[in-house]
Amino acid sequence: MQQRNKKTASPSLSLGNFASTIGENLLNDAKISTRDVNVSYGDKQAIYDASLDIGRNQVIALIGPSGCGKSTFLRCLNRMNDTIGICKVSGKLMLDGEDIYAKKMDPVLLRARVGMVFQKPNPFPKSIYDNVAYGPRIHGLARSNAEVDEIVITSLEKAGLFEEVKDRLNAPGTSLSGGQQQRLCIARTIAVSPEVILMDEPASALDPIATAIIEELIDELRQNYTIVIVTHSMQQAARVSQRTAYFHMGRIVEVGDTNRIFTNPRHEMTENYITGKFG
Amino acid sequence: MQVTSLFLMIVGLGLLAFFLSFQRSARYNGPTRLRSLPHHYASLTAVWTVFPALLLMIVWSIIEPSYLQQKIEASLTTEIADQSSDAIGLYLNRVHLAIASGTVDADPVVQSLVVAYEKAALQSRYLNTAMVLVLCLGGITLGLSKILFKVHARVGIERLLKAFLILCSGVAIVTTIGIVLSVLFESIRFFNAVSVFDFMFGTSWSPQTSIRSDQVGSSGSFGAVPLFLGTLLISLIAMVIAVPVGLMTAIYLSEYATGKFRTIAKPTLEVLAGIPTVVYGFFAALTIAPFIRNVGESIGLSVASESALAAGIVMGVMIIPFVSSLSDDVIRAVPQSMRDGSLALGATRSETIKKVIIPAALPGIVGSVLLAASRAIGETMIVVMAAGLAANLTVNPLEAVTTVTVQIVTLLTGDQEFDSPKTLAAFALGLMLFVTTLLLNVIALHVVRRYREQYE
Numbered sequence: 046m047q048q049r050n051k052k053t054a055s056p057s058l059s060l061g062n063f064a065s066t067i068g069e070n071l072l073n074d075a076k077i078s079t080r081d082v083n084v085s086y087g088d089k090q091a092i093y094d095a096s097l098d099i100g101r102n103q104v105i106a107l108i109g110p111s112g113c114g115k116s117t118f119l120r121c122l123n124r125m126n127d128t129i130g131i132c133k134v135s136g137k138l139m140l141d142g143e144d145i146y147a148k149k150m151d152p153v154l155l156r157a158r159v160g161m162v163f164q165k166p167n168p169f170p171k172s173i174y175d176n177v178a179y180g181p182r183i184h185g186l187a188r189s190n191a192e193v194d195e196i197v198i199t200s201l202e203k204a205g206l207f208e209e210v211k212d213r214l215n216a217p218g219t220s221l222s223g224g225q226q227q228r229l230c231i232a233r234t235i236a237v238s239p240e241v242i243l244m245d246e247p248a249s250a251l252d253p254i255a256t257a258i259i260e261e262l263i264d265e266l267r268q269n270y271t272i273v274i275v276t277h278s279m280q281q282a283a284r285v286s287q288r289t290a291y292f293h294m295g296r297i298v299e300v301g302d303t304n305r306i307f308t309n310p311r312h313e314m315t316e317n318y319i320t321g322k323f324g
Numbered sequence: 325m326q327v328t329s330l331f332l333m334i335v336g337l338g339l340l341a342f343f344l345s346f347q348r349s350a351r352y353n354g355p356t357r358l359r360s361l362p363h364h365y366a367s368l369t370a371v372w373t374v375f376p377a378l379l380l381m382i383v384w385s386i387i388e389p390s391y392l393q394q395k396i397e398a399s400l401t402t403e404i405a406d407q408s409s410d411a412i413g414l415y416l417n418r419v420h421l422a423i424a425s426g427t428v429d430a431d432p433v434v435q436s437l438v439v440a441y442e443k444a445a446l447q448s449r450y451l452n453t454a455m456v457l458v459l460c461l462g463g464i465t466l467g468l469s470k471i472l473f474k475v476h477a478r479v480g481i482e483r484l485l486k487a488f489l490i491l492c493s494g495v496a497i498v499t500t501i502g503i504v505l506s507v508l509f510e511s512i513r514f515f516n517a518v519s520v521f522d523f524m525f526g527t528s529w530s531p532q533t534s535i536r537s538d539q540v541g542s543s544g545s546f547g548a549v550p551l552f553l554g555t556l557l558i559s560l561i562a563m564v565i566a567v568p569v570g571l572m573t574a575i576y577l578s579e580y581a582t583g584k585f586r587t588i589a590k591p592t593l594e595v596l597a598g599i600p601t602v603v604y605g606f607f608a609a610l611t612i613a614p615f616i617r618n619v620g621e622s623i624g625l626s627v628a629s630e631s632a633l634a635a636g637i638v639m640g641v642m643i644i645p646f647v648s649s650l651s652d653d654v655i656r657a658v659p660q661s662m663r664d665g666s667l668a669l670g671a672t673r674s675e676t677i678k679k680v681i682i683p684a685a686l687p688g689i690v691g692s693v694l695l696a697a698s699r700a701i702g703e704t705m706i707v708v709m710a711a712g713l714a715a716n717l718t719v720n721p722l723e724a725v726t727t728v729t730v731q732i733v734t735l736l737t738g739d740q741e742f743d744s745p746k747t748l749a750a751f752a753l754g755l756m757l758f759v760t761t762l763l764l765n766v767i768a769l770h771v772v773r774r775y776r777e778q779y780e
Contacts, residue, residue, distance in 0.1 A: 125668060157670030167661035170684045179679065180669040237669055
């Protein structure tokens with residue numbers, strides 16, 4: 046299974062043949078596994094035949110040029126694409142053996158299990174405390190205010206933000222700096238105890254120092270969560286992830302251990318991308 | 325030349341100047357490149373041609389009547405000129421009458437004056453035309469001379485545009501100030517007759533004043549409390565209807581409705597705001613009010629045939645689109661990232677709306693509600709027709725009440741003497757109303773401005 050290369054019929058493409066994913070795209074005991082996923086927005090197909098397994102308690106980076114479908118793929122994993130009316134998803138997506146797109150799967154509960162952090166920090170216009178307490182409150186995770194307090198504090202601690210904000214938990218979340226806001230959003234996501242955290246270019250709007258803090262945080266979070274991160278920065282992918290998947294024009298071109306991908310890419314296009322020849 | 329044809333001539337010369345100057349600067353082939361584009365130079369030439377001439381024409385038409393008056397007075401024979409000013413005025417009136425009607429007056433003095441007047445008028449017209457022509461041609465010459473290319477036309481045009489825009493906004497401001505001042509002065513006259521305290525806190529409104537001192541009921545009472553209470557009551561009923569319905573509509577339109585439905589539903593809703601209020605008025609008076617009375621009587625309540633409730637309900641329906649349309653815009657202005665953030669935490673759509681979208685949009689929603697409220701307070705027609713004229717001091721919505729605006733209408737309808745407190749009271753009421761709605765608008769604007777800064 047480890048080395049299975051997928052063969053699919055596909056229309057000929059101008060940029061060489063990458064119809065089949067090469068590398069180690071499938072795993073034993075995956076947290077999330079996807080098979081033959083096709084996604085289209087109306088007439089425009091965004092993802093072709095994507096099959097990728099996401100391992101437990103590790104970070105997988107999705108890299109590739111803009112418009113290659115990595116964010117779309119990410120948003121399929123917690124059905125955020127449902128909010129876009131014209132988006133159609135087919136294929137199999139399984140979270141711990143449960144079909145993500147099954148009729149009986151409640152997207153609301155799914156999103157509590159598969160949290161998401163966005164490219165631009167998007168704290169609610171509420172206090173720092175209320176931002177973090179929002180999820181636990183709507184899911185009824187706490188029976189008393191003391192329990193909410195505890196969840197808020199531990200979540201902020203896990204996100205490495207508590208020390209910076211402990212004296213002003215009632216200040217608006219929007220008053221924080223960009224990097225702090227992003228960590229607040231991560232704390233907010235952690236507060237509902239998800240199993241998987243999806244991150245869509247979480248550091249692309251931040252300066253290098255805030256980025257370094259976020260990357261450190263991602264590495265720590267790996268102990269308890271499965272993390273999927275979309276990034277435009279190859280250095281970032283190399284620093285934080287254990288596995289890397291290279292997307293190009295809606296297809297997964299190559300998947301493998303991050304070290305292997307960056308030192309010994311097998312596909313010409315992967316090599317071109319990571320060496321900066323295009324992208 | 326008549327003013328109209330003179331004006332057309334100026335415009336025509338302006339176009340000609342624009343065209344010629346455009347050609348010239350487009351073909352310009354000097355040692356250095358021009359600093360501005362041909363249309364800048366052309367516009368500047370046209371402005372030079374048109375603006376001074378137009379200004380002269382306006383000034384001239386303002387001072388022309390007094391100039392002609394002077395001419396006639398100068399031509400009066402001494403025996404008439406020595407008479408009293410009243411007699412001269414009489415002559416002048418006859419002269420104007422004769423000119424206006426085109427008939428020949430029997431009096432030879434008047435006849436000669438008419439001749440003198442017409443001669444002076446003709447002279448003034450020739451003079452005017454000549455001066456306008458000179459200014460126009462002067463402008464063209466200047467625009468077609470070498471001086472034009474020494475001017476930085478682009479900057480000049482920008483400055484002119486800015487001045488024009490300032491002028492336009494000035495018109496609105498000056499008008500507002502004028503209205504406020506006129507209302508203020510009349511109110512001060514009113515407050516000379518009736519004390520401010522009686523007006524603001526008096527609970528009896530019966531604006532009857534006698535013409536002669538021996539008449540009965542000579543002392544009117546001008547306590548505005550019942551009017552403001554009536555206004556408040558009706559506006560409150562209207563808001564109770566409009567705010568929930570409008571807000572729910574806005575939430576549906578912005579968060580749930582498909583784009584197609586929205587593009588049809590929103591303009592349809594806004595038609596409600598476009599129906600003339602007088603139509604709402606007879607709807608209220610002829611349909612809603614009797615309905616309320618019948619229902620009330622069937623359950624043993626005594627309901628006046630004109631009630632605050634009827635007026636309030638219909639007014640509420642009328643201002644629904646104010647709330648829904650503005651709130652819809654505000655809710656849609658909440659960034660999609662807020663919705664995504666909430667949904668990604670596993671919140672349902674309604675939780676997202678209730679806990680994230682509405683709080684984020686709240687300042688804007690408050691703004692729309694206040695705007696609707698000031699509309700309700702200023703509304704007149706529906707209340708005149710459906711709520712009655714009786715100034716009852718009551719908070720019972722089933723009784724007839726009256727509002728500030730309705731009283732202003734009744735005080736000023738028909739022939740009025742403008743020195744009695746009865747008439748002047750309208751201005752005082754108007755001032756109070758103006759201050760109230762102004763305050764509401766200021767609060768609304770302030771709230772809306774705060775909202776704008778929210779996501780920056």
